[in-house]
Amino acid sequence: MRQTQFKMLLLIFLVCCFTGTTAFAQDKNFHIYLCLGQSNMEGHGQFEPQDTITNSRFHVLAAVDCPELGRQYGKWYPARAPLTRCHTGLTPADYFGRTLVEKLPKNIEIGVINVSVGGCHIQLFDQDSTASYVAKAPEWMKSMLAAYDNNPYERLVVLAKMAQQKGIIKGILLHQGESNTGDREWPNKVKKVYESLLHDLHLNAEDVPLLAGELLSAEAGGKCASMNSIIQTLPATIPTAHIISSAGCQGIGDGLHFSPAGYRQLGKNYAASMLKILQKK
Template identity: 60%
Template structure:
């Protein structure tokens, strides 16, 4: 009498598994983005930036009642892509450019977990707590919106997104707070490797795009970090550096203008489209 019971239990589990697999759309491309204030979005977005594309979606990273957005839900990807009161990011025009470059059958989803002013150490899986302890109060408030662990929040959201689509790339813009740190590429490698491992992705299987900081020509105060960023592909084989040349900056020498974000983001999108076309 026990055999039929075991048989139906196994059949039930198989049906659940098949339904879960069926719900994942291989044509829904998911991209993770993280970093500090430039990825968070420093410039105010303008009306032209708020035009939605039905093939470009955002997985909300924090609750934003004023925007009628709830953490973990998909929405049209219009700014802000990061927290509730942030601005335009490279991710905005990354997604728009990529959507225009890929077949209409492909949808794009983005997740943005970024904290202004942070070092890359904030995203180190096993030691972020030490960094948080020494972070200034204003930064701790932003970190708290990610349940005190931005890396953990990014992984949690990415796993949720994997139920709907397939992770195809990672976008990074960070380095101002690590200017001069020769070990930055190795630290980024550690974050990248942990992300792939925690998300069940093969080593080096997902491209990482890292943007340059505001250039010297634009008055970049941290432009000396760009030669260090340039070495990232020698540490992570499947990584690519996105040029910030001619991307307009604002007078503080740290952040891009809205026009600068549009150009930088479109370059992220063009590079990712080039890589996806090779698959």
């Protein structure tokens, strides 16, 4: 009898120790943001020296191995462009993070995880359609998909779970829609992906808002600017969604992508929205 009681007490002690260790390792002052989308979130802008200056409070979790950058998959590094893959460019996530560390108290650190694929539809991140989407993907997209083992959603979830061992997921950044231009079902498709992430990561929508950016505006020559009217309806489908304006964000001649200055401003716009959300909590 005494031996049984001793074993039970030992088991309870070990469980408590394990739980306590896990809780201690998760730093509530380490705010983590998940980033996904197509080429504008992936990073199409040519980064410049100013975009490679690091801040000790801004970090990136490597989504792929990049030996030339000295990065290994699944490890944290000081955040500097490129954040997504080895040869991508400037992304809104760069100046989103830089602005947050500038504006938030000094005890707050920021981490980003960026898993994005240029040219993709939102359906790529829907686990019910990922396999069929990958099977039909054009040749130019296949190397990008292969970098994530042909499942960007799963890669994002795996990395997010790693990150949850260190900090708290505070939001999800989305920039996608060019490939879904005119798709009235886009808000529902985004909702499915968002809710899947919340479910798989055991998150509450009220604690983890979705920040969705507008595409290059018509004023800046955006060829897909008509999609912005659909993007703007997203909060009607997802109450915790917030739309990030692209007004005043410069573009380049292809009518699809932002200029480096445009990416910097768009990232600051994402940050301004998130700061307002944080102030209300």
